[in-house]
Amino acid sequence: MLKSRWVIFGIPLSLALLTVWSADQSAKSQRLRGGNLVVASAEGLEPTLNPYQPLSEVDRQVATLTHAPLLRIGKDGRLEGALAKSWTWSQQTSFWFANDNYAQQAAKKVRALGPAASMRLHLSSAEAMGNELLVRFSDAGSAGGAAVHQAIAEFGPLPVETIRVEMNEPAWSHHEYFVQHAVEKAQVKEVWFDGPKAYELRVSGESLRFFEELALYYQNLPALGAKMRIVAKTPMLERPLLEMPLKPGVTFHDGSPVTSADVERTVKLVLAQPWPVPGRDILRMIHLWDSSDPTQVRVSFRETYGPALTAFVGLPILPAKWIERQGNELAAVRKPFLTDAPPGAGPFKLARVTDKQLFLQRLGATNGGEEPAGIEFRLGQSASNIRLGFAMKRVGLFWPDSSSIRSMVEDPEVAVRSSSPRNRLQVMWNCRKAPLNDVRIRAILGQAVDRKAMVDDFLQGQGEICEGIFQPGLWYTPELPPVAYDPLRGRQALYEMGWIKNADGKVVKDGQVFTIELLTVAGSPERSRLAKRLADSWAALGIDTQVVEVPWQELIGQRLQGRRFDAALLGLDFELAWDQWPYWHSSQAARGLNFSGVTDAGLDALLSALRSEFEPARVPALAQAVEERLLEVKPFLPLFAGGNPVAVRRDALPSFQREQAALFQDLRQSMETTTPPPATTAP
Numbered sequence: 001m002l003k004s005r006w007v008i009f010g011i012p013l014s015l016a017l018l019t020v021w022s023a024d025q026s027a028k029s030q031r032l033r034g035g036n037l038v039v040a041s042a043e044g045l046e047p048t049l050n051p052y053q054p055l056s057e058v059d060r061q062v063a064t065l066t067h068a069p070l071l072r073i074g075k076d077g078r079l080e081g082a083l084a085k086s087w088t089w090s091q092q093t094s095f096w097f098a099n100d101n102y103a104q105q106a107a108k109k110v111r112a113l114g115p116a117a118s119m120r121l122h123l124s125s126a127e128a129m130g131n132e133l134l135v136r137f138s139d140a141g142s143a144g145g146a147a148v149h150q151a152i153a154e155f156g157p158l159p160v161e162t163i164r165v166e167m168n169e170p171a172w173s174h175h176e177y178f179v180q181h182a183v184e185k186a187q188v189k190e191v192w193f194d195g196p197k198a199y200e201l202r203v204s205g206e207s208l209r210f211f212e213e214l215a216l217y218y219q220n221l222p223a224l225g226a227k228m229r230i231v232a233k234t235p236m237l238e239r240p241l242l243e244m245p246l247k248p249g250v251t252f253h254d255g256s257p258v259t260s261a262d263v264e265r266t267v268k269l270v271l272a273q274p275w276p277v278p279g280r281d282i283l284r285m286i287h288l289w290d291s292s293d294p295t296q297v298r299v300s301f302r303e304t305y306g307p308a309l310t311a312f313v314g315l316p317i318l319p320a321k322w323i324e325r326q327g328n329e330l331a332a333v334r335k336p337f338l339t340d341a342p343p344g345a346g347p348f349k350l351a352r353v354t355d356k357q358l359f360l361q362r363l364g365a366t367n368g369g370e371e372p373a374g375i376e377f378r379l380g381q382s383a384s385n386i387r388l389g390f391a392m393k394r395v396g397l398f399w400p401d402s403s404s405i406r407s408m409v410e411d412p413e414v415a416v417r418s419s420s421p422r423n424r425l426q427v428m429w430n431c432r433k434a435p436l437n438d439v440r441i442r443a444i445l446g447q448a449v450d451r452k453a454m455v456d457d458f459l460q461g462q463g464e465i466c467e468g469i470f471q472p473g474l475w476y477t478p479e480l481p482p483v484a485y486d487p488l489r490g491r492q493a494l495y496e497m498g499w500i501k502n503a504d505g506k507v508v509k510d511g512q513v514f515t516i517e518l519l520t521v522a523g524s525p526e527r528s529r530l531a532k533r534l535a536d537s538w539a540a541l542g543i544d545t546q547v548v549e550v551p552w553q554e555l556i557g558q559r560l561q562g563r564r565f566d567a568a569l570l571g572l573d574f575e576l577a578w579d580q581w582p583y584w585h586s587s588q589a590a591r592g593l594n595f596s597g598v599t600d601a602g603l604d605a606l607l608s609a610l611r612s613e614f615e616p617a618r619v620p621a622l623a624q625a626v627e628e629r630l631l632e633v634k635p636f637l638p639l640f641a642g643g644n645p646v647a648v649r650r651d652a653l654p655s656f657q658r659e660q661a662a663l664f665q666d667l668r669q670s671m672e673t674t675t676p677p678p679a680t681t682a683p
Contacts, residue, residue, distance in 0.1 A: 037372035037652055039667075040386040040398040041379050047358060049337040049350070051316040052275040057399060057644060058358070058377050064668045065360055065375065066253075067316035067344035070244055070263065070297065071309070073576075075669055078475040079309075079616055083258055083317060083345060084244040084297065087309060089140035089614045090124070092300065094237040095133040095149065095157040096189065096204040103128040106152040110135060113151065121147055132189075133157075140240040140614045141304055149235050160189065161207045162232040163214070166198040167224040174224065175199060178217050184210040189237065192287060192302055202237060238304055239287060240614070244297040244312070252319050253343040253363070259294035265320035273330065278576065279311030306613040307577035314576075318342045347668065348375065356380055372396075372653070372671070396652025397667075399644055405460045408647055415650055417664040418462045419643035420473055421574065427518070427534065427637040428560070428568045432597040435514065436566060440497065442634040444490040446483055449537045455640050458530060463642030468627040469583075471574035472641060475616070478624035480631065490541055499542070507542035515544045519559055519568040522549040530639075531569050560595045568595075574641075578619050580626060581611040584635065596635035603629045 045056045051063035071087070074080040081087075097103045110126035110133070117123070121144035124136040133152070137144045149157060165171065172193065179185050187210045190202035203210050211230070218226035250258045270277050271284060285305060290298040301308055322342045323330070330336070341350050348360040351374070358377035378395075387404065389395035400408060400416070409416050435441045455463045470477040499507040499514060507514045516538065520531040528549060535545035550559065559565045581588075585607050588594035606629055610622040630636075646664045653670060664670065 035372060036374040036376050037396045037671075038389070038394060039375060039377045040381045040389060040395045041377065042381055042383055042386060042399070044380050046355065047338070047353070047377075047379065049341060049353070050275070051337075051344075052270060052273070052277050058379060061667045062350075062358060062360065062377070063316060064346070064666045065348040066346045066350055067318070068250075068346045069315045069317060070312045072314055073474070073665070075665065076475070077473045077477075079313065081247065083246055083250050084312075085247045087242065087244045089309075090241045090243070091137040091140045091142055091145075091304075092239045092241055093135045093137065093145040093148070094160075094189070094239075095135070095152065095235075096160070097131050097133070097155055097157060098205075100128070100131050102155040103131050103133045106133045106155045106157070109152055109155075110148055117147075123148075140242075141306060141612050145236055145238055157235065158204045159207075160202055160204045160234050160237045161230055162234075163201045163203060163211060163228060164194075164198065164231045165201070165214070165218070165226060165228050167218075167226040168197065169224055170196045171199050172196070174218075174221070178214065182210075182213055182217075184213050190287070194284070200231070204237075239300045239302070240304055240308065241298065241300045242309065246295050246297065248295070250345060252345050253349045254319075256319060256321070256343070257294070258317060258345055259320075260291040260297045261294065262320045263297050263317055264289045264291050264299075265323050266315070266317050269318070269323050269330065270315070277315070279313075279315065282308050282311035282577065304612060305579070306611055307579050309614070309616070310576045310578075317345060347671075375667070390647065390649070393649060393651070395649075397646060397648045400647045404647075405462055405645055413650055415648045416462075416645060417648075418645050419664045419666075421463070421466070421471065421641035421643045423571050423573045424466045424641040425530070425569070425571050425639040427639065428565075428570055428596055429635055429637065430563065430565055430567065430595075430597060431633075431635055432563065433566060435509075436516075438497075439632075439634050440493065442637070444493050444541070445538060445543075446634065446637045447485065448487045448490045448541055449534060449637065449639070450485045451482070451640055452485065454530070454533065455642070457533075458526065459640065459642040460645075462645040463640050465638075466641040467631065467638050469580060469630065469638075470578070470623055470627070471576070474576070476578060476619040476623045478620065478627050480627060483631075487537070487540055494541060501542045505542055506544055513544055514542065515546065517546050517548055517566045519548050519550055519555055519565050521552050521555055521569075523551075527569065527571070534569070563595070563597065565595075578613070578623055579611045581607045584630065598633055598635035600629070600633050603633060 039058075039061070041056070041058050043056045043058060047059055047062065048055050049059065049062060051067050054060040054063055068082045070082060070084040071079055072082045095103075095106065097106065107126045107128040110123070113121075113123070122137045122139035122142045123144055124138050126133065126135045135145070135148055165175075167174070175191065179188060184206055187203040187205040187207060188201055189204050191199060193199045211228070215228060218224060218228065246258060246260070252258060267283055267286070270280065277283075282305065285301045285303050285308065286299055287302040288300045319342060326336050326340070338353060341353075344350075347364065348362055350358070351361040352359040356379050358379070360375040360377075362373050362375075381389075383401060386395060386398050390398055405416060408414050429436050429442050431437055431442075451465045455461060455465060464472065465482045466472065467480040467482055468478065494507055497509075499509045502508050502513075518531055518535060520527050528547070531547045535547050538545045555568065560568060582593045584594055584596075584598060584603060585592075586594070586599040586601075586604050589597045589599055603626070606622065606626045610619070610626055613619055613622055643664070648670075
């Protein structure tokens with residue numbers, strides 16, 4: 001067995017005796033308690049240590065080890081608390097009236113609805129404050145607001161209008177001046193700034209007079225180029241409220257406690273920088289922070305959006321004092337995260353950084369010394385040195401190249417796993433264009449593709465067929481049986497539909513050859529090879545497929561958005577948020593992100609229900625229903641998803657010997673000896 005490993009890792013036979021001796025000595029040292037885990041990486045990128053813009057796999061792993069989020073995904077794929085111990089959703093709904101008396105009468109009417117109605121509507125309280133009636137519901141997304149509106153209709157609740165203002169200069173000072181001097185300023189109920197040059201006003205009352213006064217103000221400032229429009233009109237103003245109590249005693253590495261002010265300042269930092277943070281668009285929906293209680297994170301949102309909670313999953317929290325100390329330096333990618341590294345709240349502390357090495361020190365107990373006390377990252381290593389170090393047990397973990405994976409899987413001392421897939425490949429169909437507008441045709445094309453062979457060829461078996469749209473391994477992702485590879489059935493189905501092969505072997509119907517233009521992004525040899533494989537699969541059915549490579553900007557900005565395509569090979573990132581409404585809802589088929597153009601009333605209803613679902617425990621059933629309906633209407637052909645394979649010596653990381661999971665989440669999870677109980681909503 002030992003000799004076969006030397007062949008696998010390419011070690012010259014002349015080094016065999018030296019290697020055997022070194023391996024024996026290393027094995028003895030590995031068994032000593034309290035040693036470090038050595039992680040080797042061939043990536044040439046220098047670490048940035050910016051947890052919000054990791055440029056390498058090492059950056060990603062260091063971020064999860066040294067920093068902590070409010071919530072995270074546990075080993076079982078479920079949401080659990082990290083810095084937060086739980087979460088609860090509620091809803092605040094405001095109604096405005098012509099005078100205070102009407103608001104008070106409306107409040108009495110709501111409080112008189114009785115226990116049964118209050119329980120049915122999840123009604124918590126109703127309070128009049130001036131001409132506003134504030135009603136609280138214990139369930140976010142509750143339909144109770146509409147029921148209350150109907151109950152108080154006799155008092156004339158006023159509608160709420162949203163006015164958007166855009167200009168070519170920073171808007172804050174102009175808005176402040178207007179509000180201070182406006183006659184109708186009392187109509188303004190809420191203001192939200194969408195970046196420096198745009199903002200939205202929620203007004204209720206004499207909105208026409210207000211709009212005229214606002215328009216006159218900006219007309220007198222023509223240099224601003226201000227544009228105003230009413231973007232929404234609703235009978236009330238609903239604000240979902242998220243509350244997350246922090247775990248007692250949690251601190252940063254410098255000993256300072258983690259507070260709600262740190263969370264608020266972290267989010268504001270993320271929104272102020274151009275970092276591509278997952279969930280950034282959701283964080284922009286935040287309306288108001290309440291950090292008065294340092295142990296309780298309280299935040300309200302401008303919109304009723306079910307997956308809003310996911311924006312805080314995996315988002316590293318930094319100390320507010322450290323952020324304020326950096327000032328404008330945070331705009332740089334590497335500084336000051338390298339020169340003045342922020343104290344995190346994760347299980348490891350950054351001890352030392354050099355050009356080629358990173359050292360992390362484990363904090364707290366180490367389960368009797370079974371797990372490594374520290375981690376040493378060796379950067380920019382050659383492939384041969386990494387394989388040699390791994391064989392000699394001087395390297396405990398590395399990311400192997402494709403040529404080494406198959407042999408390493410057979411080694412009982414080595415665990416080879418794929419990381420959780422971050423993206424997937426699929427073919428997007430243009431469902432408006434014949435003959436692809438026939439779902440039977442789309443099914444035939446899918447059955448003609450041997451996706452298992454693609455996984456073996458393109459991912460060396462370290463991937464999986466991905467039937468759906470949700471990331472594998474999450475608590476709400478359904479397990480769907482893969483559609484069988486059956487080209488013979490496809491040929492028969494084409495014949496039954498009237499597609500007959502001509503003398504050239506092409507299928508023809510009504511004098512037209514079945515032709516598909518398959519778009520793929522230019523400059524990617526692997527993507528081109530995959531497109532050619534798809535074309536060959538369909539050519540076996542007699543379908544003439546023309547692969548066309550175009551630049552990414554043209555593929556997305558012109559061909560897909562302009563709906564000028566037959567089929568497109570796309571790589572798409574997985575999202576933790578379960579909302580799929582923008583991509584498949586009928587309302588988005590003409591100009592939105594529903595490039596396929598699929599329109600289906602049943603799918604629309606499911607997508608809307610999923611989008612408005614706040615409770616994670618209720619998401620799996622809706623997600624499965626959406627997946628099953630998508631498989632029926634087939635607006636796309638799912639291909640496969642693959643993660644980054646990782647190889648771990650079992651004696652270097654004992655937890656790997658006990659773990660049975662097929663996926664490698666991250667080093668933090670792999671080094672945990674126990675899994676904390678999941679955070680849940682309060683009953």
